[in-house]
Amino acid sequence: MSKRQLITPRTLKGFRDYPPEAMIPRERLIDTARRVYRSYGFSPIDTPALEYLEILAGKGGEETDKQLYKFEDHGGRQVGLRFDLTVPLARFAAQHVNKLGTPLKRYQIAAVWRGENTQRGRYREFMQCDFDTIGTRSIAADVETVLVVHDLFRAIGFSEFTIRMNNRMVLGGLLERLDLADRATPVLRTLDKLGKIGPQRVADEMTEIAAITRQQAEQIVKLSEIAGSNDDVLRQIEPLVAGSETGEAGLGKLEAVVGGVRAAGVPDRRLVLDVSIARGLDYYTGTVVETFLDALPEIGSVCSGGRYDNLAELYTKQELPGIGASLGLDRLLAAMEELNMVEKVATLAPVFIPYFDKDRLHDYLKLAAALRAAGIGVEIFPEPKKLGGQLKYADRRGYRIALIAGADEFDRGTCQVKDLAAAKQQDVPLEDDAASVIAAVEAILGNHG
Amino acid sequence: MSKRQLITPRTLKGFRDYPPEAMIPRERLIDTARRVYRSYGFSPIDTPALEYLEILAGKGGEETDKQLYKFEDHGGRQVGLRFDLTVPLARFAAQHVNKLGTPLKRYQIAAVWRGENTQRGRYREFMQCDFDTIGTRSIAADVETVLVVHDLFRAIGFSEFTIRMNNRMVLGGLLERLDLADRATPVLRTLDKLGKIGPQRVADEMTEIAAITRQQAEQIVKLSEIAGSNDDVLRQIEPLVAGSETGEAGLGKLEAVVGGVRAAGVPDRRLVLDVSIARGLDYYTGTVVETFLDALPEIGSVCSGGRYDNLAELYTKQELPGIGASLGLDRLLAAMEELNMVEKVATLAPVFIPYFDKDRLHDYLKLAAALRAAGIGVEIFPEPKKLGGQLKYADRRGYRIALIAGADEFDRGTCQVKDLAAAKQQDVPLEDDAASVIAAVEAILGNHG
Secondary structure, eight states: OOOOOOOOOOOOTTOOOBOHHHHHHHHHHHHHHHHHHHHTTOEEOBOOSEEEHHHHTTSSHHHHHHHOOEEEOTTSOEEEEOSOSHHHHHHHHHHHHHHHOSSEEEEEEEEEEOOOOGGGTOOSEEEEEEEEEESOOOHHHHHHHHHHHHHHHHHHTOSSEEEEEEEHHHHHHHHHHTTOGGGHHHHHHHHTTHHHHHHHHHHHHHHHHSOOOHHHHHHHHGGGGOOSSHHHHHHHHHHHHTTOHHHHHHHHHHHHHHHHHHHTTOOGGGEEEOTTOOOSOTTEEEEEEEEEETTOGGGOOSEEEEEESOTTTTTOSSOOOEEEEEEOHHHHHHHHHHTTOSOOOSOSOOEEEOOOSTTOHHHHHHHHHHHHHTTOOEEEOSSOOOHHHHHHHHHHHTOOEEEEOOHHHHHHTEEEEEETTTTEEEEEEOOTTOHHHHHHHHHHHHHHO | OOOOOOOOOOOOTTOOOBOHHHHHHHHHHHHHHHHHHHHTTOEEOBOOSEEEHHHHTTSSHHHHHHHOOEEEOTTSOEEEEOSOSHHHHHHHHHHHHHHHOSSEEEEEEEEEEOOOOGGGTOOSEEEEEEEEEESOOOHHHHHHHHHHHHHHHHHHTOSSEEEEEEEHHHHHHHHHHTTOGGGHHHHHHHHTTHHHHHHHHHHHHHHHHSOOOHHHHHHHHGGGGOOSSHHHHHHHHHHHHTTOHHHHHHHHHHHHHHHHHHHTTOOGGGEEEOTTOOOSOTTEEEEEEEEEETTOGGGOOSEEEEEESOTTTTTOSSOOOEEEEEEOHHHHHHHHHHTTOOOOOSOSOOEEEOOOSTTOHHHHHHHHHHHHHTTOOEEEOSSOOOHHHHHHHHHHHTOOEEEEOOHHHHHHTEEEEEETTTTEEEEEEOOTTOHHHHHHHHHHHHHHO
16 A cells, blocks of 8 residues: 555534533433423424525624525535524424424424634534424413423523523513614614623613613613512513503513413522513514523523514515524533533443453353343443453443453352442342343442432 | 515425424434444544545545535635545544544434435435444454344334345455455445346446456356355355455354354344345445345345444554444435334324413413423413314324313313323313322323333
């Protein structure tokens, strides 16, 4: 063979490999999200990574357009890689809703791509984890959205987190009363920066960008000072929106969601009304939610969403109202790591069988088959190397139990069951069906919790 | 708002949307594959969809290069979308194996992209579902690979399927004895077409392409006539490879795999030696396997793989031998649909609560929360529409049970539990913790399945 220049193995800037230690918690989180979404009757859909460019372009604002991965395909078509799951959902809904019917409750968990500036620590490929209910204006769907977010964080393992909720109609009513209804878009986009830059700079920016008076800006920014129990907050909103039809309707909706969520048994502290939450995206028209981890509020919202009046107006004349939210998978995983909530293992099977006696492969295979038939995952080391090295490998991978059997054990008809975490071992009879070994393994796995 | 031209909602040629009915069986199949892979100690990894073009180009042959989706990114880099999971695995292994250690047992389930000719019914985006053991030459890994494939098809629900196995060293030994060792590549590539074009045309093509005599070609093609029990086949191979070191070693390996797989309890009929299987890919050097559904052999192999000596030679000087296989997810799903093995449902929650009495949303929310706490998925219809229409929706989605409660039921303190499949209903006391309703639901779900 001729000498060849080696190609440097590397990933593109902004892209990552996920080795097992990183992928296992990610798969676990995705499984949890799917389980919760499914428990509310949401069903999975998938859409292509590549779409016609005209479907994607101009849908996420100027910055998103710049970040779009786009090119000409083999057939001369202009195509792009999806940059979120909302635009594909809108296209999907416009195309299939008449066949599928409403309410269309779907989840989609998939990668999206954006040519972000990596200097800000952003990745160019990341997962989104969305659920939406399309085709209904009922407040029951808003209540459900909050419940799904709540159950999701409980199922992941959080008990201290806060879902902050507002309704854009309340903000709309307030702006109406300030005679600023026509400047809602720039005002709300600026208000959305409250958590990042603080009330003073938000007020500055509002007077500059939205061309409103300093006094008006300060009245809007003061919304963030409204606090207390949800009932208190509702009472404080009342005078602010009184006389505005939109604002009063928004207040009613906030009240209804708070009541519904309480009826479903969610502790009051986990859903907090926050009149200063706007969510920057133009398409939100009603309920908006953000979710914060009480232990790490500074990382911002890890699950956000809201209600929209018309999801797919670019693709169909059919009006498709709905509500949905998106779990920030990567941000949440980073937070969980910081909070030591991520177990570091590189295997999902609990039992390891060293290939100890080189003539006994068939016995190891038989033992492993019996354990697997009982639902217990097992790895057999592939080579009859020294036992110490094999056990080190097992430890590094995160195996919890080793089943050790050499010539002596086979002669005695036993097997050593070794609890690797506790560094304890016991000799167990090795029957044809491995019943005693299975019982010993199950006892240890049960003990570990 | 100005009148706008609607954008036609459509997917690119060769790309597909997966509505719930298509996505649910797909997710189920992926879950099964993961469960089986994990039960042998394989761990998940993921790699980026986009790679440097130099990593991908020239790795899959001329046709794959033509089909590669490639473009220049924002930073002027030449990039491409992965066309399989083997090239990214090779790059990943070269980059990380020293840190991760061997054996490196990974699975990866992810989309790949090829600009295929759609006239042949091919898709341009499809899922691959691979597992590999890297860093060992031990025959124990070959045994395990066959066991994984076996357990996978059993877990999916097949009992009649055949894993056909060969060893490239046996073919190598035979070619040595025919003095054709230097023409192995074109001969084996042609032999691989046996299933598609039959022995006569394979012999024709061999004499043309590989420049061998008609007599030699016929001797090779005759390999497909070797039949009988695995022990019979092993005996028939012996004289064909006698005297060739490679061939005899290959025979020994076939024997060892057959013995190991038998020891693990796999019925003999499910692993069949077939000396005519070559697998076209150049990099296979030892064990090769293909898997056929007995009910649909004509669709070809639905799970194939083999052993290679050196996975990542383009990226590292380190020799990385290994073995792996790939489940053809889309082909298998199509086959399962043809065999009526795919249940048509559009929901993964079993219970439906109609929004019957418009003033009772809180009661429905409470009931649903109690069921979900007991691990039972529930959808509440979002709008208080007519009951008949809501039940039709439930039926169309595939819900199995409806819990119906209106003013009468709430007055009596009961709830109607309706088995939608059996069209039977019973009145059940509606307690605060919904214990009786949960018991009734569990009884029905248990009965069904």
